[in-house]
Amino acid sequence: MNSNTTAPDATALAAEIEAWEGREVAAFRARQQEKREQFFTYGGIPVQRVYTPLDLAQTPYADIGLPGRYPFTRGPYPTMYRSRTWTMRQIAGFGTGEDTNRRFKYLIEQGQTGLSTDFDMPTLMGYDSDHPMADGEVGREGVAIDTLADMEALLADIDLEQISVSLTINPTAWILLAMYVALAKRRGYDLNKLSGTIQADILKEYMAQKEYIFPIAPSVRIVRDCITYCAENMQRYNPINISGYHISEAGSSPLHEVAFTMCNLITYVEEVRKTGMEVDAFAPRLAFFFVSQTDFFEEIAKFRAARRVYARIMRERFGARNPDSMRLRFHCQTAAATLTKPQYKVNIVRTALQALAAVLGGAQSLHTNGMDEAFSIPTEEAMKIALRTQQVLADEAHVSEVVDPIGGSYYVESLTSEYERRIFAIIDEVDQNGGTIKLIEEGWFQRHIADFSYEQALNKQSGDRPVIGVNKYQEPDEVADLETHPHDPTAERRQIDRLQRIRRERDQARVEALLDRLVATARDDGQNLLPVTIELVEAGASMGDIVERLKGVWGTYREVPVF
């Protein structure tokens, strides 16, 4: 072997670095000082001037390994995008099922390869569209779904065996899943052929997004029921999307995003195992959802570390044996909280960089934000440019030919290992302090999120963290020239008309009898809620019917504001 191509041994390398610092670095710093004494990642991890093989001394080669092999640092699959490009999954949702169905078809025509659904606030919170709490919100920030008929309109003429559908919904997730199953049965699909995802990650709601209805215990039981039902009936369906995205959007650091998500994972796996189900029977369908934030290399390291941590948790903590139980698959969305109103077109560039980090980090599916999303839900035009951004990455940039092309970077490998160490340290701390649910109730996670969020706000306020157009290169006279997505005032009426027609036409006695069965099922923690819920939606029961009855059984969760 030619000795010129191998790195020198550690002692020689350390001596070389010392000499370099004494000569070249010192000479350059004498001419021009570095901008800071110490640089940090966005997440606050200190970084060095340069990384060398010395920094990988604590990272055995086996930790890096090969793609598709334990611990999956380099990717869940051996061939990655060489076989199949990531799924381009732009989220959409507004108005009625018909309105969103038109946007879905437009996006498919534009080359989108997966669907993702945003629901309006009443649907997310379990209110029917004609409930007083829903007034003015119907179809505004997402699509309104009350009954199975709405779901049929939403997915009309879309082949569910060909395209996967993601449903972004949490406290009422199992009802949407029931509607999806009922629809698939009605259309004669084989449930085991349907792919898709339901978010159903309730714990991050208590931590971050605050869209919850019931107390924590029954809410976790709903998640458990979704997972066990799918494990037994829908082989290819992801019954949960364990999400760091919302934790990040609530203001957390990238480290806490992943660490807290893993804490939630552990809680769900423990809950399902209590039913007697083996980990390998359900773990292969657990899916994740992370943000791609602003620090390019840190995000790549974060995704790689998340895969390694997950593999270790599943194998070492839970005794999984099937490699599919150890492959972390994730959907990724660029960071909506980084979008700005001033000079909003710059958002296209931010989003492109975040999307590139997601691709280099090995995402399975990706949503790129629209440039106008600091103002409103995106227009068709904004969504098209966002989708084109992904298509440029996939077809023009040549970033998908080589698997994990950043692998082996002294910096990124070192940061990946640092992330792994820090994530496990947080998991240990949570274990030692009584576990995730207890610490949610004590506000421990919320406190960490608020700490980082406030720190970042101070950094923006002082200019330490530049945001182009906001605190640097401002244009005080700028007039925003964009047209935002129009809210259709007829949507609410159309939606309520259909809901009330269904209520009139359904067999009310049958619905009542099923609701009584639902209550009995809810009272028996050993039973699964899905079968009776599927029957309910088939019989024309609305989301509000189901949720209101269960509030009577379980009560609701409330956080009293301090200020």
Add this chain to the structure above:
Amino acid sequence: MAPPVASDDLVPRALASDNAAMARLMSRAEAGTAECRPALAQLYARAGRAHVIGITGVPGSGKSTLVSTLTLKLRATGKRVGIIAVDPSSPYSGGSIMGDRIRMAELVNDDGVFIRSMATRGEQGGMARATLEAVDVLDAAGFDYVIIETVGVGQAEVEIARTAHTIVVVSAPGLGDDIQAIKAGILEIADIHVVSKCDRADANRTISDLKTMLTMALALGGNAAWRTPVLPTSAANGEGFDQLIDCLQRHGEFMRDSDAGRARVRSIAEFRMLKTAEALLRQRFIDARQGALAAVSADLAARRISPYQAAERLLDDLSEKGNL
């Protein structure tokens, strides 16, 4: 009865930190008599070195406990501390719970600590003037820190807090949301936020909610010169006090060394001038109006002029005679 000592004669004794002399000057300042003004002017000229810290928060937020603990910590570094309590519920003003009394005992017997409580009566604005004159007495006497403790409810109390170099707003877990809502009005004046009683589990919620609220209120323009910290403290286990002292020092330097800080020192001086001018004007008006009311009140009573016109005529009359 011996004739009272002239205020001017109390000045050298006050400068030598004679407790009785300082107390008498403060009482005279509070009474607002003209006799003490030259003495106070002498003290004002010699003051300007002390770091004036305003500590404010709702009753039950742990202000007084914070003041006691902070004072003990500052004393441990050899610094002299003056405390001015403008708070009827403060143990320094008589209201207290047993724990505070015990903590206070250590301070009361310490020559390096001077405690004064201001009556919260008197005319609007007079309290701010008297409080700041008491600060001058302590400052001129060489106290390193002067802490003004006010209850964070009511405009007059908030105004006093604003005359400090460094404003510390204290929040606490476990208070009802109705109480904390009153305080929401003073959150934005803080240079340092303290969340007391952080040994309690529910302190996390208080800190998260406070930070979330502050985040929404921040202007992200990129030119803020001071980062407002949120510090958890616990008088029970001493947590957070080193950080608090460090933040106080950094803020003191910021006020001294930055343009923004110097501008604020000037605006505090302007505020004192305005408050004093308002008080003087009010007193002159009260003195001058004796006997001048009759000239306009007949027309007013007969409804020939409106109250507004009557008031204008009264003021014009007093001005023409040079009485205002």
